[in-house]
Amino acid sequence: MELLISTIFVLFFLLGASDALSRTIIVDKNGQGKFTTVQQAIDSIPENNSLWTRILIKHGVYTEKVVIPKEKPYIILEGEANQLTSIEFGEGGNVVESPTFKLFADNFVVRNIIFKNTYNNDLIKLDDNGKKITWAPAAFIGGDKASFHNCGFIGVQDTLSDAIGRHYFYNCTIVGAVDFIFSNGQSIYEKCLIKSISDRIGPPGYITAQGRNDPKDTSGFVFKDCHVSGTGHTLLGRPYRPYARVLFVSTFMENVISPEGWTSAWHAGSENKITFSEVNCTGPGADVSRRVSWAKKLTDEQVVFFTNTASFLDQDGCNMSTILALLLVFLSALNAQPDVSRTILVDKRGGGNFTTLKQAIDSIPSNNLLWTRIFLNHGVYVEKIVIPKDKPYIILQGDLKYPSVVEYGDGGNVVESPTFKLEADNFVARNIVFKNTYNRPNNGKKIIQAPAASLTGDKASFYHCTFISVQDTLHDGLGRHYFNDCFVEGAIDFIWGNGQSIYEKCKIISVTDRIGLAGFITAQGRNAANEPTGYVFNDCHVNGTGPIFLGRPYRNYSRVVFSSTYMENIITPEGWSEWLTGPLNLTTFSEVNCKGPGADISRRVSWEKKLSNEEVAYLTNTASFIDKEGWLEKQPK
Numbered sequence: 001m002e003l004l005i006s007t008i009f010v011l012f013f014l015l016g017a018s019d020a021l022s023r024t025i026i027v028d029k030n031g032q033g034k035f036t037t038v039q040q041a042i043d044s045i046p047e048n049n050s051l052w053t054r055i056l057i058k059h060g061v062y063t064e065k066v067v068i069p070k071e072k073p074y075i076i077l078e079g080e081a082n083q084l085t086s087i088e089f090g091e092g093g094n095v096v097e098s099p100t101f102k103l104f105a106d107n108f109v110v111r112n113i114i115f116k117n118t119y120n121n122d123l124i125k126l127d128d129n130g131k132k133i134t135w136a137p138a139a140f141i142g143g144d145k146a147s148f149h150n151c152g153f154i155g156v157q158d159t160l161s162d163a164i165g166r167h168y169f170y171n172c173t174i175v176g177a178v179d180f181i182f183s184n185g186q187s188i189y190e191k192c193l194i195k196s197i198s199d200r201i202g203p204p205g206y207i208t209a210q211g212r213n214d215p216k217d218t219s220g221f222v223f224k225d226c227h228v229s230g231t232g233h234t235l236l237g238r239p240y241r242p243y244a245r246v247l248f249v250s251t252f253m254e255n256v257i258s259p260e261g262w263t264s265a266w267h268a269g270s271e272n273k274i275t276f277s278e279v280n281c282t283g284p285g286a287d288v289s290r291r292v293s294w295a296k297k298l299t300d301e302q303v304v305f306f307t308n309t310a311s312f313l314d315q316d317g318c319n320m321s322t323i324l325a326l327l328l329v330f331l332s333a334l335n336a337q338p339d340v341s342r343t344i345l346v347d348k349r350g351g352g353n354f355t356t357l358k359q360a361i362d363s364i365p366s367n368n369l370l371w372t373r374i375f376l377n378h379g380v381y382v383e384k385i386v387i388p389k390d391k392p393y394i395i396l397q398g399d400l401k402y403p404s405v406v407e408y409g410d411g412g413n414v415v416e417s418p419t420f421k422l423e424a425d426n427f428v429a430r431n432i433v434f435k436n437t438y439n440r441p442n443n444g445k446k447i448i449q450a451p452a453a454s455l456t457g458d459k460a461s462f463y464h465c466t467f468i469s470v471q472d473t474l475h476d477g478l479g480r481h482y483f484n485d486c487f488v489e490g491a492i493d494f495i496w497g498n499g500q501s502i503y504e505k506c507k508i509i510s511v512t513d514r515i516g517l518a519g520f521i522t523a524q525g526r527n528a529a530n531e532p533t534g535y536v537f538n539d540c541h542v543n544g545t546g547p548i549f550l551g552r553p554y555r556n557y558s559r560v561v562f563s564s565t566y567m568e569n570i571i572t573p574e575g576w577s578e579w580l581t582g583p584l585n586l587t588t589f590s591e592v593n594c595k596g597p598g599a600d601i602s603r604r605v606s607w608e609k610k611l612s613n614e615e616v617a618y619l620t621n622t623a624s625f626i627d628k629e630g631w632l633e634k635q636p637k
Helices: 002-015 038-044 300-307 320-335 357-363 613-620
Strands: 021-027 052-057 060-063 066-068 075-079 085-089 101-103 108-111 114-117 139-141 146-149 152-154 160-162 166-170 173-176 178-183 186-190 193-197 205-210 220-224 227-231 234-237 245-249 275-279 340-346 371-376 379-382 385-387 394-398 404-408 420-422 427-430 433-436 453-455 460-463 466-468 474-476 480-484 487-490 492-497 500-504 507-511 519-524 534-538 541-545 548-551 559-563 588-592
Touching: 021 038, 038 052, 038 066, 173 178, 193 205, 205 220, 205 245, 220 300, 234 245, 234 275, 245 300, 340 357, 357 371, 357 385, 487 492, 507 519, 519 534, 519 559, 534 613, 548 559, 548 588, 559 613
Parallel strands: 021 052, 052 075, 060 085, 066 101, 075 108, 085 114, 101 139, 108 146, 114 152, 139 160, 146 166, 152 173, 160 178, 166 186, 173 193, 178 205, 186 220, 193 227, 205 234, 220 245, 245 275, 340 371, 371 394, 379 404, 385 420, 394 427, 404 433, 420 453, 427 460, 433 466, 453 474, 460 480, 466 487, 474 492, 480 500, 487 507, 492 519, 500 534, 507 541, 519 548, 534 559, 559 588
Antiparallel strands: none
């Protein structure tokens, strides 16, 4: 707390005697904020504003063109750290009018926002209507002292117009094929992913087209500790103006770089004026043995000057990078939630950092201690996924608008067959469909064990997720787990294992018509009376085809509670079933305040438990049953 207070004090001092952050404006497309569009929020800020104003954009896709005019400086544009916030529009053909986002104002900070121009999304060279790939910037940056953190810029041609002013990009992703970082900015890109999709256009593409006009011009693009990946072949750059300046320093280059590296293109004959250079780069694409002969070799002093934010971006002594870093710390404190260190975009169509979920997980370092978000763009990803024990603090986020599905078809072994296996602690999943297709209808195979997911990590939460199979759908195996507004479908023991879990506002769907006899929702495996495990279904809805039992004991001390749950007329009258040998009086199977035609307990088994009010309160409360140390609150919201 003392560090936070000191940081805020320094921030106030650097930014001036007035309040560092005058107000926060919330934008929520669903109507839960001050405005429903980003442009409305910007329009509400007075002209010649001299106090920092934060616009917090709630998650979702905002389909609009946004302009921040020159007379509206000191704006912080911030997306939700744990969910996708995207501003996108589809317009092309004019680099001045077409950008989705245009910044003319000075003193600007943005974080956790994806800027996207969808105009060229579905085009490959030339479509049936004669429409070809053309200029379609995701963003135009024409203000001074602008900083971008954990942002994405997605397009095909002229993705990012880094036009005028000093700009700093940290841990950003820029995707494109033709001149996708271009113009005359004075900018450092640090720890960014540069993703070429030049296979979309056929011939080799170009990452940069920098527009320095004369030798006294201070502009240039510096890529420091970045990663160049993608598809097809691309050149590092071509000169937009005769004194173009681009440096790649300590950058890893995958095997997508053309051997010559650069071209003088429009300014052939003026190669001596161009400063294109690579310093200490690594990877299969960093072989300089066949580079153009006129690529520059810089002195150590020049490299130090260009790669240092204080010397290259901050010559007027405004200490911009320090102010922005402190500001971001301040904002994180205001959010009162853990920050997300980076966002990895997975898109099976090639518009992200990776095309498979496995690649994204593999890219996260072992023993990671910072929350990393993997955003899985919509589509069906046919792969088996394992998140190993040594990769904690992962957020797996699906698309809000269209399904993000992870599926595979393997059965017969509950250890090896799951589509998704979570072994790591501290995990969050949102808007993901997990599916095992092995027992799909009419496949001619006998229905057997085929889990969609196996969870053996601790402190895992699932929001708006779906688990689909027939037998052993969800192995809720070990650890404390929380499910909110999820959908679980199956017929035989389709929620099973020895987890300590609460299912809240979930839909439990029986498909026993697939097996032709009565099924079982749960098979909980508590081993001893002093074990804290068990399954609690609170305010859920049991639906589907029957008949089905609420559960059977997988181990002697099995514990399952249905509380305030609506049950359709598919539950067998006895409700619960015997299974493995053992005294049934050791089990804790109970129903509390349930409703619906399936909730009639008049004919239930005699060994169903009646819990005390204290027991019900303990088991149905997340704070007491699974969250005594407050781990749910510590996860990014």
